[in-house]
Amino acid sequence: MSDSETMQRPAPEPEDEPRAKAGEERPGLSLRASLGARWAALPLRWRRAAFWANRIACWALAAGAGGSLLWASLYGLAPVPGTALMVQRAVEGQDVRYRWRPLSQISPNLVRAVIAAEDARFCAHSGFDFEAIESALRAAESGGRLRGASTISQQTAKNAYLFPWRSWARKGAEAWFTVLDEALWTKRRTMEVYLNVAEWGDGLFGAEAAAQARFGKSAAELSAREAALMAAVLPNPNTYRLDPPGPYVAGRAGSLQARMGEVRASGLDSCIY
Helix, strand or coil: CCHHHHHHCCCCCCCCCCCCCCCCCCHHHHHHHHHHHHHHHCCHHHHHHHHHHHHHHHHHHHHHHHHHHHHHHHHCCCCCCCCHHHHHHHHCCCCCEECCCCHHHCCHHHHHHHHHHHCCCCCCCCCCCHHHHHHHHHHHHCCCCCCCCCCHHHHHHHHHHCCCCCCHHHHHHHHHHHHHHHHHCCHHHHHHHHHHHCECCCCEECHHHHHHHHHCCCHHHCCHHHHHHHHHCCCCCCCCCECCECHHHHHHHHHHHHHHHHHHHCCCCCCCC
16 A cells, blocks of 8 residues: 555544443443333233323322312412311311401401511511521431421411321422412412411411400401410410410510511511501
8 A cells, every 4th residue: 555545544533432342232221121121021911000000190190280279279369168177176076166357357466476476587488488497407406306497388288278187298288289379379368368277276267266256356456465465376276375375375475576566677577568
């Protein structure tokens, strides 16, 4: 071969990755082929059962997602007719009293009292207060008691849609409905539903029924002190009393009344008023 032909021959292009040796399969292809072979080896009736189980699971998930979306949309527009906890209390023999009132007929004092008591960052977060969750976990790691970090949004989802049973499944459903409510509702609507379905003990549900029973007046007429007393018993209204209040409730109500002024001054209720 002449020198000119040697110079004109193009150099071989570099390969991006080494080629597999003869008879050698790539790991990914080998695994895929192995799984395919195992699937093909299954009896036909098993493959059909797996196919339909997968299909039914997908249908169930789609129906659940669509149903919950419709449910949350309806609750975003119309008064909540009742809750699972109301049914439970009725079965237990309590005289359930429930009166829905729009937020315009509930005293701003009560709104500020529950923000001060339950969720100071209500207007700032998107349903979950991750700062409060981290703080609770750090306290637990330091040997303290694991305290709750549920927001008003989470409590509303739990109260409006779910049974109060403790389980991971319920917590997952609570998180899902919290996301839906935050996407579909305004913060004002969340507060309105919360104050109407919250339990205040002795079969009383909602701010109106509680105000009438405890103070003989409508929820719109609650004073700052009365609102602070009502918020002080949350979220354990069947453990603590406000008529008359014990030392703990009276002391907590005094602290909340002072913090209610901070809520208003700092604009922590700005998403509502």
